[in-house]
Amino acid sequence: MQLKSNWRILTVGDGDLSFSYSIKKYLNPKLIVASIYDSEVELRAKYQNHALDKLRNTDTQVLTEFDATNSASWARLAGQTFDIVIFQFPLIPAFSSHEAFKQSALSINTLNRRLLRHFLNYSQSVALDATGPMLSVITSKDVKPYCEWNLEETLHQGLNIDYLGQTEFDISQFPEYKIRNVDRDKHVKDTRGISYFWSPKPLDCLTLAKPDYLKPSHCSMCRVGPFLTEQDRQAHLNSKKHKQMSKHEDAWQTFLKLPQ
Template identity: 25%
Template structure:
C-alpha cells in the first residue's frame, strides 16, 4: 500500500503543466511594421530671368549666327536692337550657312537674294546690323553709342583656340573681357536716362551682361574680379536658360562643325549649363524711386529665378 501511494505521488509530480489556450496572433505571422509615410517632393519650377525690357536700347556684341538677336526681336518684341558681329558679311555666311533667315528679320537688305531668306518674316522696321566690330578696339560705333545703351550683352565671349596651354588661353580671354568692359562702359546710358518707368517696367541702372559656361576653364577667368578692376560690380547673376529664347542655338566661334557624313555635328552649347552676370557701374546701385514704392528691379523677388545670387553691398 505504501509503495503504491509513493508511485502515485511521483506520477502526480511528473505530470506536464496544464496547457493554456493562446488567443493571440497565429504562429508564423510577423508583426506588421508601420512604414514611414512617403514625403511629397515638390519640384520647384524656376522661370527664366530675362535681363532686359522691350523698350530698352540693347546692344548685342560678338553675335554668332544671329539666332539670339532674332529671338529678341521676334519672340520678345524688343524695339531697339543693334546686333554686331566680328566677321564681315561674307565671312558670316561662310561660317553659318543658315544665317540668311536671321538676317531677313534683322536687316532685310542684307538678306536679299539669299537662299532661305524668303522663309523668314521681316521685322516691322529695318533692324541695325553692324559687321567687322571688334569688341576690344575703339571704333565709330562706340562713339556713336556713347551714353545711349541700357543693356550691352556679350554672350559666351571667347578668343578661339589661340593656344593649347590652359594658362595662356585664360589670360587671352581675360584680356578680351577687360578691354570689352572699358568700351562697353562708355556706351551705358547715365543713371536717370533710362526709359520712362511704368508699373510693369520699373527702371534699373544700365548694365553690361556677360554669359559664360559653368565650370572650368571659364571659372578660371574670375569674371567678378575682372569687373571690379574695371570699376564695375556684379549686381546679380542668374542661370542662363536657352529655352527662354525660342529659335536660339549656340554658335561656335569657328563656325558650323560638320561630320564625315556632311551633317552638322558637335556638342550643343544651348544644352550646357551657363550663367549670366549683370555688371553695373559702382555708384549706380542705389534704389531708383518709382512713386511711393521705391525698389530696385533686381531686388524685386517676383522676377527672381530662384537660382540667383545678389552681390553683397
C-alpha cells in the first residue's frame, strides 16, 4: 500500500486498531483518525491485545461504534476531511442465528457488496477533501468469498468515481498490524492481500496496476482467461462457476435498482 506522510488518513473498521497504530508509529502522517465498529467496552472484551490505549497516548482520535453504512456515523467526523480513507479486509459480521440469516432479504454476497458501496459513497461524499487526491481504498483477499464481490467493475456503478487500479498489500510495512477474524480474538491466516483504489481524479502520484482478467479476452467477473477460442469462452459461460457468479451479479444489479 502506498501512503504518504503528508496525507490526512482515516481508517474505517480497524478491528483491534493495530493497523492505525502501525500507520501512526511508522509513518507518522500529517493526521490520522481511526474508527472501529465496536464500542470501547466490546473492543476491550473481544481483543486481549489491542491498540486503543497506545493510540490515545499519541493523542490520536479514535471513533468507536462507527458504522460505515450509516450516514450518522460519518457525520461524526464533524467537518474533518482527509486525503485517503482506508477499509482493511472488510467482511460483514456473522448472523446471530440461522433464523436471522433466513429473514434477510439479501444474500451474503450482496450484503458484503452493500457494505463496501456505502463505504465508497460516504468516504467520497463526506470524508474526502475535494482539493486532495480523494482516495478510497479497500484491502481485500484473493480467495472466496472476497474475490466474488466484483470489486473493480460494479461496486462503484453509478457513483462519480473510477477504479484506478490496485497494489499488493505488504503487511511488513505495518509491523504492529495483526489481521483479525471478524468477531474473534484470532489472527487471520496469511493470505494474499490486494489494495484497490478509487477516486474521481486521475492520479500520477501512485503506481497502480490493473490485472489481466479485466481485459476483453477474459471473464472479469470470474477472474479467468484468456480464452483462446470462442469455444473456450462458451465453455466457461456454461460452467458452474460462471453461472454462480452470474447469480451474484444479477442479485447485485437488482439491489442497485432499489431506492438507496
